[in-house]
Amino acid sequence: MKNKTITLKKPCKISSTYSVVGEKEYNGPLGNYYDEFCLDNKFGKSSWEKAESEMQRRALNGAIKKSGYFIENFDLLLAGDLLNQCVGSAYGLSSFKTPYLGLYGACSTCALGLGIGACLFSGDIIKLCGVTTSSHFCSSERQFRFPLEYGGQRTPTAQWTVTGAGSFILGNEGKCEICQVHFGEIIDMGVKDINNMGAAMAPAAIKTIRDYFLESGLSPSSFDLIVTGDLGYEGSEILKDLLLGEGIDIRKNHVDCGLMVFDRENQDVHAGGSGCGCSAVAMASTIIPNIENGILNDVLFIGTGALMSPMTLFQGEAIPSIAHLIRIRRCK
């Protein structure tokens, strides 16, 4: 088999990160670490969809300002989100007047964007780019599930879509760097329960993590943290159990962004957070800053995504999923 792990000849530095969240996220365990929050879940706009675009705009704007660069310095923007036709990104970033690559990786989009951006940098195609992604609880609920007003009962395995956007500036300067990228395959294990996305996505994370350790010769103990995107409680347990069955023990250093963003005991989010914004705000606010300041040294980030649509589920299909892996380490 081909080696799928891409080791970047020229690692790509992360110059800055910026996170924007809503009220519930601000009241969660990472509340103090976000760059910006808004108690109005419409972010001053007239619809949830426009609010999501506004979060993306603010996140990219904030990340650019923190980086010290100007928008004129940028070669590319990479972005995506969960909304139909990825309109959160297209409308949110249209004012930046910079070449734009639209991505769709569902909740794995943050890792997908960081991976493609880092590869284009490493290959000397670009020198500087921004990666942005978002999700919004209200726009997601009405698109994927039910109108909020309906007040549908949620199952214990359901996850709560994070209202938030994260942005990352990739280029020549920064205290940490992306040194390896491992893009995942589409995995379809036949899971059909739209209220258990963790179970649908766990097999993709297992495949990507197992392949990475096999190819790299490294083991979980080589890393300070193994961060999955939004498997939640249910998916994280499946991941740890099944990897353990294959002799890969990640129990000591695994965290899941879906379990970091909310307090499951007190915030009524059932199995945890989810959405493109989930891993984006956890990585931008907490994980990457902790690599920059030396608390963490070497981290695997595995963004997980479920690639179904409401239409495909209505038509009886299962939920295909994907997991993209990014290795981020502190610069020497």
Place this chain on the structure above:
Amino acid sequence: MKNKTITLKKPCKISSTYSVVGEKEYNGPLGNYYDEFCLDNKFGKSSWEKAESEMQRRALNGAIKKSGYFIENFDLLLAGDLLNQCVGSAYGLSSFKTPYLGLYGACSTCALGLGIGACLFSGDIIKLCGVTTSSHFCSSERQFRFPLEYGGQRTPTAQWTVTGAGSFILGNEGKCEICQVHFGEIIDMGVKDINNMGAAMAPAAIKTIRDYFLESGLSPSSFDLIVTGDLGYEGSEILKDLLLGEGIDIRKNHVDCGLMVFDRENQDVHAGGSGCGCSAVAMASTIIPNIENGILNDVLFIGTGALMSPMTLFQGEAIPSIAHLIRIRRCK
């Protein structure tokens, strides 16, 4: 301003192409050039969405076979489509067991995928990849417009979504090569008419083409053809007129895939074809083979996309658009 044109240090060859179309496309002017057609618009499947996935599967499969490679040789697949959450691609390509990058560029997705794939190849990140995209008239109509059964009257500026999928294998071998890429910016000129996508997308094509000629120092006469994706009759006229006003005369060598795929006089398609599949099947069946066989030498392909969703139009927003440019020339 930064130069946005990426000149690939190592041009990326196109090893093979493959096109799959429906009955109406087969009956159109390019009918003899497609690799495969199906008179059943469900392609043997139980829904139009599943048919679209089946077209993608057949297109990639066909392109791989023509290239002489095996799927095990591939580093990456890049794909996208118009369906919500890009499910045409996710379900269509899940059986290929190869790292997958999901893209969303609306009808520009073919150019977007070719551009990213060529850049990753040129930067020595990958050696071999497949780019696939599709659209289906029936799945698009019900998602973006009206149920087919409703029989809505179409306006003169409306375009007909192409039922088709195109696939391209990029790597070390081939008779033609991608040597330059120019990713476009999101352009929003305030056009709100969902039945005139050509007018919405023309400004993005104008911006990309003008910037490319400015940066490259080349002129339209440097190229055998300047191929736009799916501006149709309306958008093509706007493009030629407005470029002429800026001293760029593309009237002699401009063609639009939306005007190639259908016979406007006899196929009742109003302003022409559109959709992700439109430029994909025209490029895969006709333009690229004509570069390979020496009829054409040097071609600019500008994929155009409209980045709205039905939701954003309901909310009163205009249609943002984008155009990505790829230069393809015959290998020396």
